[in-house]
Amino acid sequence: MASSQDAWYLSLLGLAEHFRTSSPPMIKLCVQCLQAVFNFKPPQRVEARTHLQLGNILLSHTKNVDLAKNHLEQAVPTAALTYKQSLSSWLLSQVINSFDDVKFEAASVLAELYEQQNQISLSKPILRKAIELSQHNVYWHCRLIFQLAQIHATEKDYTLASSLLGVGVDYAYISNASYTRVLFLLSKGMLLLIDKKLQEVQPVLNQAGHVIETWTGAVYQKEYLKVYFLVLQVCHYLMAGQVKSVKPCLKQLQQSIQTIMATDDVFMGPSAGDMFLWMPKEHLYVLVYLVTVMHSMQAGYMEKAQKYTDKALMQIEKLKIVDNKPILSVFQLMLLEHIIMCRLVMGNKTQALQEISSASALCKQCPRLLETHGPQLHTLLGLYAMSMNCMEAAEAQFIAALSTSRERELWTFANLNLAIVYLRGKREADFNALHDRINPESLPSHSHSLRAAAYYVQGLQAFFQGRYNEAKRYLRETLKMANAEDLNRLTSCSLVLLGHIFLSLGNSRESMNMVTPAMQLASKIPDVHVQLWASAILKDLHRICGDSQRENEAYQRHVNFSQMLLSDHFQASQMSDHNLILWTQGNFPINTSNSPNTSTELL
Template sequence: MAASTETPEPWYLALLGFAEHFRTSSPPKIRLCVHCLQAVFQFKPPPRVEARTHLQLGSVLYRHTKNSELAQTHLEKAWFISQQISQFEDVKFEAASILSEFYCQQNLVDSAKPVLRKAIQISQQTPYWHCRLLFQLAQLHTLEKDLVSACDLLGVGAEYARVMGSEYTRSLFLLSKGMLLLMERKLSEVHPLLTLCGTIVENWQGNPIQKESLRVFFLVLQVTHYLDAGQVKSVKPCLKQLQQCIQTISTLHDDEILPTNPAALFHWLPKEHMCVLVYLVTVMHSMQAGYLEKAQKYTDKALMQLEKLKMLDNSPILSTFQVILLEHIIMCRLVTGHKATALQEISQVCQLCQQSPRLFTNHAAQLHTLLGLYCISVNCMDNAEAQFTAALQMTTHQELWTFIVTNLASVYIREGNRHQELYSLLERINPDHNFPVRRFLRETLKMSNAEDLNRLTACSLVLLGHIFFVLGNHRESNNMVVPAMQLASKIPDMSVQLWSSALLKDLNKACGNTMDAHEAAQMHQNFSQQLLQDHIAACSLPEHNLISWTDGLPPVQFQPQNGPTTSLAGLL
């Protein structure tokens, strides 16, 4: 009997009940669920039931099976049939949303765009879906690196939300636009936008959790904006506000009362994800400021939280957070002289990238850069050069490009016989490289002191101390090296400690201070021993073979090492 009335037929309810029972079984019985849904078509159902069933089948096949062809057929039919039916918004726009998501997963982005555009065009009377589809198309453009189109759509969404009377969703659109403008380095547009957002967020009176989550979003953008500019001292008040904000959120209970305005049925991130994000920006701050033990403490907390979350939630953003945290802690380990641990963490990043092609695309350049830094630390200069060269081919990001090229220049300097390559590289970094070294170093020192950039201060001091020592100005050299040593111990920066102790030994020897020279020599010996032991441990790991990988996906398995194959003398 065909279902022709508005009231669902008993056979339809029975089949739906069975399908849902099989879908939610433990483990899910997807094949039986699909059979139940397919059986609906045997009854020649009316268009509404037909469209909804195609949507349910397409969703189940897409989410739970590898039968992408059949999933596509059902989702396309759901979208086509539902467009012919009036007052059928939920099925119509959910079909458009899932079909577009499916197309993107199959790398059929050009098929996804017209579906989303059509759905946006016909959803203006349905505020929730109109906003959601605008966010989805903006995200699609962002993944394609078309940030201009994404920003335009977010601007349209902000204006629509304002007209619909939802200042909350307007803020979400504007903050998302601010995030993309920061990525594009359009700082002249970021400032007025963040100022406007700050005013809207502070004045908005609504659900406390929604308000605090907007404040977290706003403050995360402010903090990253400051950190991008290297202003680690100026950012402290904002960072403190952000940390207080996340503490407030963790004490609030989620209200079960949904917003009355359908345009406001969104949330930015779950509380637990926000907590990890705040740990992440705190790690970024500690890393830049040179508080590496603090960075390690917060990384450990964040990674523990991530492990718990990933047991329950396979959201891709969690893997992204994990990779960024590992990238930061790897740099910390290399600075503090823990190369073996850094190498094992680089291997963890490789494994995460193996599981997600998109993650690998976004982080391949950083991964090769980290391997290049590791190669320098174990004195494998040819491998370091190969890693940095590979990284340069994979990035268009200006800051990362400069960082890689600067490290490549340091490889050429350490090799000693690469003057031509060095000069051509310096030409690319700064065509006017005939600058007064001491004046520039003093200016660097002034800037780093003003913003509490401890590592930059320590490196500038020890380099100036070295220059003064070579020039025979022992007193001025001592004035630089002693504070460099103190600062390096506080960070702690093993390379600067090694360099400073060697300089102190030579300085005291030159000045006839035998006792002080002996003490500095002992310190230098201790640092050398620590570095050598770590060097041997790192080079003996099977993961050390990663230094030879420069192309394609990272290897999954590594051959065991027989021991270090590099010169230890170059380290010292």
């Protein structure tokens, strides 16, 4: 009789697998077969595995999350219960010592499900218990440590997450899982970067880099680890505003990703624990595009940033069709954030607004994205509002960004732009109130580029107050720092402002020496606003020199830039998305009737 029952449930399991792998899959029939298995009272390990299969299938192919959770939790009575009175497949399998895969996979899936339902307090005990039980199983012990560290990182408990990853480094070392040891090291380095513990990052990256350089294992594993390592090195440089210094690392990264994309995935190693990916190579490919865009935008290569953004967004759309992973939306949002800033520099407010709308739509779809990128969105809206001369809205957006962000670089960037809003509004007292936040000598951010920008803002204030010698000192400091790291936009802005100062002082020759290279550099970026400003100064300089032909040419250029900007300004002001500048909290405004006033005055 027992063998007859075995035959029945084994047949049902085989039939269920047939229905699952059919094209298209017949999920309803698969689920019915698996549910029928329980009627034949199979062995405990089979019952546990069947509950796990049902939970996974229901999660993957249906919206019945409660039933999926029920299968993950339900099993036969066992004395191994912890904090929960209901039974679970992973608790059941604790009494089956040889059945590790069910035990730990069920723990992992159940913890992930709780996390998705914002019940993280239920996820962590399951994972801690599973980590404790899995020390003899290298693969699952490492995987569960990664999963628990990720949860702590999501909660911004970076210290605890880093500590867990440190445990993983040591465990992988004694388990001879060399590849996974480097993954743990690099993941720890990434969290230290996120937590801005820049002094602690480099030793960790140096340790990982040494292991990678002396790697004797599989070539594909080495190249994969190298990409992860170089991504972190590039991000480290970019966070420090060192645009020129990062170039060798970025070039190596671009070469390494080409090698990986041309190679089949082969993760063969001596240890069962060496079976992990940071992310699939198709996602890495997009990530390399993203850091290239970040570099191009900081360096002032706007058209290059635009080209790589287009390629990356196209790649993301293709990947989303196959499997819409949440990380793809994060990449998409970060690409939009950078290209929006490029559009504003290039004088294309209409397209910037369309992309702000796309970024808002992504945040609407995923509340977590809005929570993590809300300050960036407020900052972008502040920059757009400034470009439209909606100074009240710009101020409100920057204040909203400052009130919702503790990230030093963003906080400093928002304060610097808020300071410019106050300067343009002749609000000296409000500007002075920001002094400690934007003082280049005591800036909260350690970014080279932001410190250079802080000197520029100080120079701008001195210029507005007619303190020309002081303004020149600040601007020369900006130029020195900008030239050291190829910060082209800051260089062009500083040169044109110095040209304006020398013109005001009656020194037309020195003014020409500043404005001419400013115009050339601004044309390469291209920065339409600096070109507009420079063409106005050049018109006056040529008039002073009595060169009417060049005066007329400069005047015509100025008119062309003005007309282009005014046309784009009007078009953006008529779009319903323009009302996004009214949003500072809560739901996004939709077609608000009281559109903010915009001015066509151009700086």
